[in-house]
Amino acid sequence: MTEVETDERAEVIAQLPPSAWIRDGINDPKNSVAILGKKGGPGKTSLTQLIADAGVRLGLNILALDGDPQGNLSIALDSQVKLVPTGKIGLGGKQVMEPDRDTMVEVLEADTDGVIDEAFQLVPWTYNAAAEFQRGGPLIPGRLGTLAIVPTHNPMEDISRGWNFSDLNRLDKALNNPSKPQGIAPNRRWDLVLGDMLPGGSDLARAFLKAMRRYIVLTTAEPFGMNAIANTLTFARDVRDNWGNPELEDIGLVFTSYRPQSRVANAEIADLRAQQDSGNEAVKIEVWKPRVSSRTVVPLAQGYRVPVSRFLTERQDRGAAAELCQVGEALLLKTLDKIGHPDAKELEERWLKAWGTDLSPWATGAIAEKGDL
Numbered sequence: 434m435t436e437v438e439t440d441e442r443a444e445v446i447a448q449l450p451p452s453a454w455i456r457d458g459i460n461d462p463k464n465s466v467a468i469l470g471k472k473g474g475p476g477k478t479s480l481t482q483l484i485a486d487a488g489v490r491l492g493l494n495i496l497a498l499d500g501d502p503q504g505n506l507s508i509a510l511d512s513q514v515k516l517v518p519t520g521k522i523g524l525g526g527k528q529v530m531e532p533d534r535d536t537m538v539e540v541l542e543a544d545t546d547g548v549i550d551e552a553f554q555l556v557p558w559t560y561n562a563a564a565e566f567q568r569g570g571p572l573i574p575g576r577l578g579t580l581a582i583v584p585t586h587n588p589m590e591d592i593s594r595g596w597n598f599s600d601l602n603r604l605d606k607a608l609n610n611p612s613k614p615q616g617i618a619p620n621r622r623w624d625l626v627l628g629d630m631l632p633g634g635s636d637l638a639r640a641f642l643k644a645m646r647r648y649i650v651l652t653t654a655e656p657f658g659m660n661a662i663a664n665t666l667t668f669a670r671d672v673r674d675n676w677g678n679p680e681l682e683d684i685g686l687v688f689t690s691y692r693p694q695s696r697v698a699n700a701e702i703a704d705l706r707a708q709q710d711s712g713n714e715a716v717k718i719e720v721w722k723p724r725v726s727s728r729t730v731v732p733l734a735q736g737y738r739v740p741v742s743r744f745l746t747e748r749q750d751r752g753a754a755a756e757l758c759q760v761g762e763a764l765l766l767k768t769l770d771k772i773g774h775p776d777a778k779e780l781e782e783r784w785l786k787a788w789g790t791d792l793s794p795w796a797t798g799a800i801a802e803k804g805d806l
């Protein structure tokens with residue numbers, strides 16, 4: 434890294450408003466939360482996107498880590514990595530290409546304390562700070578938060594090949610250790626660090642989970658998804674017990690619901706409850722009431738590389754956008770509460786007041802009580 438680049442980084446960091454942890458002098462927050470699920474495709478990346486959008490509108494500093502070599506979160510947050518020519522010619526007369534920004538690959542290769550501070554980039558989503566909250570503006574008038582990402586791309590897939598046990602600590606060191614003695618650990622600069630996990634149980638997934646202190650399991654309420662709950666918990670508990678992250682704890686299980694399968698979903702969830710009630714440790718995790726509904730506004734936002742809240746001003750998509758934004762906000766508030774964020778209570782009170790009677794049963798959890806999936 435040249436000196437000019439270091440100065441630029443120092444400026445970006447200096448302009449970051451202090452997180453509540455720094456403001457309140459809280460030193461070792463457990464504020465890194467993985468969105469986890471061993472099964473592919475329940476909507477981990479989409480949920481990360483929804484919570485990130487909610488975080489900005491609630492005035493928080495949110496850092497999203499793209500833990501999946503597919504780079505879907507990087508695409509969704511309009512931060513896709515592009516390869517550009519280096520000007521060097523390689524074998525066969527081919528241009529040598531390099532990524533146009535720092536990514537998780539550089540972070541993992543650097544293997545250096547605090548290096549996340551050098552790798553995050555601000556997400557180019559824009560918000561209207563003057564708009565009302567119900568129309569996509571901030572919850573506290575004039576106060577939008579900051580969203581940043583460490584993006585990734587395909588080469589991350591190969592990076593853990595040949596790693597030994599201690600190499601699995603690379604991301605942990607990069608995120609949770611300060612780069613200088615007595616310095617600020619990168620995670621503390623953010624109210625919440627969200628880790629969008631890759632499916633499966635590779636060493637890469639393990640290294641990623643080793644850097645996180647809490648996790649949310651996301652799954653679909655159908656047989657394959659239900660089967661993934663115990664598998665996911667086994668994987669995470671193994672990281673906690675045998676791979677050196679004793680602080681790792683689950684904070685909740687979230688269902689993505691698809692209306693056409695409602696009868697199956699209700700039966701599956703009732704079965705899970707029965708297993709939990711009978712003391713089955715393999716599936717012991719708190720089921721959160723808010724659920725993620727299935728609405729085309731999610732892929733639509735991904736298609737346009739904008740937050741879902743952008744559609745709160747669109748006549749046609751407003752209802753669906755409000756429902757999904759509220760679910761994202763409800764799950765963010767629940768997460769803030771679980772990690773002991775100092776502003777959790779106050780934000781929740783303001784949020785309840787802001788939406789008033791317009792809150793969707795998907796966000797309040799009434800949908801779970803009604804059994805209407």
Ligand SMILES: Nc1ncnc2c1ncn2[C@@H]1O[C@H](COP(=O)(O)OP(=O)(O)OP(=O)(O)O)[C@@H](O)[C@H]1O
Nearest residue numbers: 473474475476477478479632726727728729731732
């Ligand atoms: N709430 C939703 N409503 C409608 N479509 C959704 C919703 N959530 C996700 N999708 C769509 O489902 C697909 C899979 O979602 P997503 O990529 O978020 O899942 P994932 O769990 O991250 O997958 P992977 O395991 O591959 O990382 C995407 O095409 C996405 O647009």
Ligand SMILES: [Mg+2]
Nearest residue numbers: 477478501505
């Ligand atoms: Mg994903």
